């Protein structure tokens with residue numbers, strides 16, 4: 001049996017006036033996703049359990065079949081796994097975003113989707129300028145960098161994801177609690193250093209958001225996840241994604257990670273290349289997980305046109321070729337679902353259960369309707385504990 005799981009990150013949304021009362025998923029032309037929903041089943045799954053902040057770290061862990069209440073220790077440690085950063089049980093990892101704060105207001109959690117080269121220059125210079133024992137910076141993808149702490153400091157801090165506070169006063173959401181002093185100090189020093197930095201001079205001149213400072217959040221210790229093979233009895237797995245968070249989850253699950261030339265976390269990504277790579281990986285692996293970040297980033301920018309376009313590209317260049325490839329195997333199943341909604345109206349992640357569609361061997365169609373948030377919510381399949389969806393999918397949806 002071959003399994004393909006496709007994640008259009010943050011694609012679910014709410015109806016928008018700009019789209020004539022349709023959601024981006026409804027407005028987009030998605031014949032392949034619709035076919036999956038019509039021939040198979042659709043439904044909803046709650047991937048953000050009560051008490052958790054809505055984010056891909058929690059949601060993806062959940063849809064991979066791991067209960068966040070049991071296994072989630074923070075977002076940053078998952079990304080550290082992607083970079084194979086060795087961590088002892090007492091080490092801390094923080095996400096270190098490059099953000100744009102103007103006149104005290106959080107304008108952009110991604111510093112305009114800053115390039116890797118620019119990010120590395122800024123973070124490298126900050127690392128050299130800071131003289132704080134125990135702290136080490138690690139470059140990630142674009143604005144998503146990491147700060148590791150190895151030492152005796154005990155952190156009991158509350159931090160805030162910067163993508164959850166667009167247009168809000170940043171000072172209201174600075175790290176609080178035991179150990180937060182030093183985190184604030186690092187953020188402050190980055191502000192001083194970046195204010196006059198050549199990278200930002202160029203970004204401003206070329207009309208891009210400057211990285212005004214780092215923002216620390218998502219902290220935690222290394223998690224302890226049982227391997228996917230041991231948990232679900234599926235021998236081999238492969239992850240294809242443009243973000244470190246999911247690469248890290250794959251490493252922890254014991255899966256291989258495949259890279260694709262030109263794959264990014266934005267709409268400029270190589271959709272067709274990712275589609276081909278996902279289809280090709282099915283020859284070698286039992287389960288292939290393909291994740292596309294672009295719809296989420298477009299939502300955070302309130303760019304509904306790009307969001308619709310990216311959903312259409314995913315359908316055409318990834319879901320289509322993967323469906324075609326799957327049909328060359330005797331037994332197969334496909335699952336499509338956003339990890340969580342990201343709402344254009346608020347530019348934030350939503351908490352509504354996400355909508356999924358699955359089809360393939362022994363998945364019986366129940367009520368044929370195109371894939372959408374509304375149709376998924378109207379189906380008979382509402383999975384309250386989102387981490388149970390994967391097992392349901394592996395069993396063939398015969399609840």
Ligand SMILES: [Zn+2]
Nearest residue numbers: 010163296342
């Ligand atoms: Zn997001």
